Amino acid sequence: MHVILIAGGWSDERDVSLSGARKIRSALDELGHDVTFFDPADDFRNLLSIAKGADFAFINLHGTPGEDGLIQAVLDKAGCPYQGAGPAASYLALNKAASKEVFEANGINTPEWQLITPTQGRETPLELSLPVFVKPDKGGSSLGMSLVKRAEDFPAALDKVFAMCQSALVETFIPGVELTCGILGNEALPLIMITPRVGSDFFDYENKYAADGAEEICPAPVDEGLVRTIQEQMLVAHAALGLTGYSRGDFIATPDGETYLLEVNTLPGMTPTSLLPRAAAHVGYSFTELIAELIRLGLEGRG
Known part of the structure; x- marks a missing residue:
């Protein structure tokens, strides 16, 4: 089969994605597939046309795009099958x-939680008992996460998340x-x-x-x-x-x-x-x- 290996992207988890892609490429070669590597960060505008000519897409993206369902939605439009969840479930x-x-x-x-948006801001009162985790509502690899044990450290933890253009998920430890x-x-x-x-x-x-x-x-x-x-x-x-x-x-x-x-x-x-x-x-x-x-x-x- 002609397989597109989609990895890289523009999230903070790009390096993790590329590291995994090297091992996946070796496995795909071992299985005898004709592999085309595709990095959305370099050539996103051609994804639809490239996918239309492929038999399968193997997605190894972390964060957005990838885990948000965007790539999957484009692949669906192209009629190109892929592994894992579809667009809505991914998001x-x-x-x-x-x-x-x-x-x-x-x-x-699931632990008690509170969602705080940048619109609400860093002065939003904490509704949960300390200690709490503060993390981006969307994202992975524990990037932007803080364990807050003192009330005075809570606004700085929110700032850390908001700097990533994310809403903050606050979760009881x-x-x-x-x-x-x-x-x-x-x-x-x-x-x-x-x-x-x-x-x-x-x-x-x-x-x-x-x-x-x-x-x-x-x-x-x-x-x-x-x-x-x-x-x-x-x-x-x-x-x-x-x-x-x-x-x-x-x-x-x-x-x-x-x-x-x-x-x-x-x-x-x-x-x-x-x-x-x-x-x-x-x-x-x-x-x-x-x-x-x-x-x-x-x-x-x-x-």
């Missing part, structure tokens, strides 16, 4: 406040273990436990991508009942958001066994050491086999 999942409303409507715990759960097709993958490196307050950008970052244990050494609970909740969230193909959700499990879904990622990291590929490897998928399966699922849903 819904990317918007943390909107997705939290979906979680709550479907009986899934829930102490516990961070666990991530991937979905592949209609199956929940094994959980991965994430332990930030010593001295870190949370799973920030450095923990995710530095060589000496967080410890990630797969399968997570937790009770089987907890594993089943999180997997079931992730399957419900995946369906409620209208996602297809694959996704990955981040959870907190408290010491007393309560679980909270933080957010869902529709275009998970795709290097061999990324979280979803690691979980897929535990159930028998090599990285190349995982890429092949994502293509199969995309063709099955949109071919």
Whole structure:
């Protein structure tokens, strides 16, 4: 097949996208596909025409464009199938406040939250008890995130988000273990436990991508009942958001066994050491086999 590999883009997560694309390109070559690399940051105006001549598009974008559904909408217009969620589901999942409303409507715990817009401004009073996380309402890789423990630090945390031209999602800090759960097709993958490196307050950008970052244990050494609970909740969230193909959700499990879904990622990291590929490897998928399966699922849903 002629496959367009779409990566790069103009978000703050561009470098992460390009890093994953190199591994995906190798897998696509190994599978025998004719691959054209496409970076929307360089040639967006030609995406529609290029997509019309392709058999499939493999999207490896993070942030916007990509996770906001824009690229998927153009590909739909071109009649070019791709892996993962469609435009509406992508945008819904990317918007943390909107997705939290979906979680709550479907009986899934999520930390108490407050959305603050730049129009409301930095003087907006905090409605939640400290400590709280303050993060961009749309975005990933923990960029722009702050853990606020003192009221006097709250306005500066809002400024940090507003400087990124984002609304701010304020979320109650829930102490516990961070666990991530991937979905592949209609199956929940094994959980991965994430332990930030010593001295870190949370799973920030450095923990995710530095060589000496967080410890990630797969399968997570937790009770089987907890594993089943999180997997079931992730399957419900995946369906409620209208996602297809694959996704990955981040959870907190408290010491007393309560679980909270933080957010869902529709275009998970795709290097061999990324979280979803690691979980897929535990159930028998090599990285190349995982890429092949994502293509199969995309063709099955949109071919």
